[in-house]
Amino acid sequence: MTTAIDPVDLAARLIACPSVTPARGAVFDVLEEALTPLGFTVHRFILGEAPDGPVENLFATRGTGAPHFAFAGHLDVVPPGEGWASDPFTPDLRGGLLHGRGAVDMKGDIAAFVAACADLDHQGTLSLIITGDEEGPATYGTPAIMEWMAARGIRPDMILIGEPTSEDRLGDIVKIGRRGSVNMWITIPGVQGHVAYPHRADNPVPRAAKAIAALEAIHLDDGSDSFQPSNLEITALETSSKATNVIPGAAIVQLNIRFNNLQRGADLVDLVRRTAEEAVPGATVEAKISGEAFLTPPGPIYEIVSAAIEAETGQKPRLSTHGGTSDGRFLIALCPVVDFGLPNATMHKVGEHARVEDIHALSRIYRRVLEKVFA
Numbered sequence: 100m101t102t103a104i105d106p107v108d109l110a111a112r113l114i115a116c117p118s119v120t121p122a123r124g125a126v127f128d129v130l131e132e133a134l135t136p137l138g139f140t141v142h143r144f145i146l147g148e149a150p151d152g153p154v155e156n157l158f159a160t161r162g163t164g165a166p167h168f169a170f171a172g173h174l175d176v177v178p179p180g181e182g183w184a185s186d187p188f189t190p191d192l193r194g195g196l197l198h199g200r201g202a203v204d205m206k207g208d209i210a211a212f213v214a215a216c217a218d219l220d221h222q223g224t225l226s227l228i229i230t231g232d233e234e235g236p237a238t239y240g241t242p243a244i245m246e247w248m249a250a251r252g253i254r255p256d257m258i259l260i261g262e263p264t265s266e267d268r269l270g271d272i273v274k275i276g277r278r279g280s281v282n283m284w285i286t287i288p289g290v291q292g293h294v295a296y297p298h299r300a301d302n303p304v305p306r307a308a309k310a311i312a313a314l315e316a317i318h319l320d321d322g323s324d325s326f327q328p329s330n331l332e333i334t335a336l337e338t339s340s341k342a343t344n345v346i347p348g349a350a351i352v353q354l355n356i357r358f359n360n361l362q363r364g365a366d367l368v369d370l371v372r373r374t375a376e377e378a379v380p381g382a383t384v385e386a387k388i389s390g391e392a393f394l395t396p397p398g399p400i401y402e403i404v405s406a407a408i409e410a411e412t413g414q415k416p417r418l419s420t421h422g423g424t425s426d427g428r429f430l431i432a433l434c435p436v437v438d439f440g441l442p443n444a445t446m447h448k449v450g451e452h453a454r455v456e457d458i459h460a461l462s463r464i465y466r467r468v469l470e471k472v473f474a
């Protein structure tokens with residue numbers, strides 16, 4: 100009944116479906132057509148409206164009972180950008196490399212999931228949690244799948260996210276947690292006026308500079324055993340007017356904090372609010388917490404993934420919490436989560452490509468993980 104799957108061929112077919120975030124439709128058809136003959140029951144649902152949607156999500160599952168192991172990932176991709184040597188949505192195999200938007204982030208990894216599952220006989224439950232919005236705001240993405248799962252009492256025991264975490268070679272890095280991220284916008288009020296009549300205006304820009312200096316002076320923490328120190332970066336300074344002869348009526352300071360597991364997003368917002376108000380009375384702060392920091396507690400998923408990588412590559416991976424965030428920030432609410440996938444050197448770049456041999460080796464590593472989980 101089951102058949103072998105060539106992960107490179109499946110990755111190419113996924114790349115051939117343009118799926119710039121938020122994604123739905125054809126790219127999910129390809130995945131469903133690959134999974135159904137393998138005995139998976141596939142649920143698909145489209146949610147939301149522009150600008151954050153519509154988003155398609157897919158939950159596929161095979162078997163029943165414990166253990167319940169799930170792969171997680173996303174089929175949306177970032178926009179291709181200009182300057183590709185070949186069409187970004189026409190998979191191009193040359194020199195042992197598969198070129199195309201999504202080759203490493205993360206259609207190659209999802210194809211490796213499917214190939215690893217294909218002809219595996221197992222007890223327990225094997226699922227795939229696949230969203231069409233990881234690269235965007237995720238409003239209708241993984242959190243929506245989790246709601247759908249919760250309503251049906253579905254809860255995996257461990258989740259492997261296939262984000263491209265490897266750096267110099269396949270298997271060198273496994274992510275066991277991620278930093279949190281929060282964006283904030285501080286509005287410094289002023290009174291608009293003519294530059295020639297400053298006594299009739301109130302310039303917010305010098306006060307914005309004061310607020311920035313106060314924010315830059317904050318020492319958040321020294322990092323923890325598993326995380327680097329939390330970091331605040333000013334990312335933009337805007338004024339309500341750009342005219343050369345106008346004192347602007349307001350200035351807006353935009354900042355981002357990447358934070359470790361010693362911090363909580365809401366506390367950081369309070370800290371920035373207090374600091375800004377102290378430096379500049381009347382300053383107001385808006386904030387959007389993209390995700391809290393998380394760390395998977397030590398447990399079997401570490402050892403299983405590490406051992407599978409070592410068996411395939413001959414080298415143990417390094418466990419890391421560096422880099423950007425992932426949907427692990429949501430999924431950690433369910434069970435232990437690790438991130439492991441292809442080398443990420445070209446992700447989000449023009450000319451994104453994966454080594455064909457890496458896609459095959461990744462699917463063999465995933466296969467070893469499954470054999471151990473379901474042994």
Ligand SMILES: [Zn+2]
Pocket residue numbers: 173204205233262263
């Ligand atoms: Zn990704």
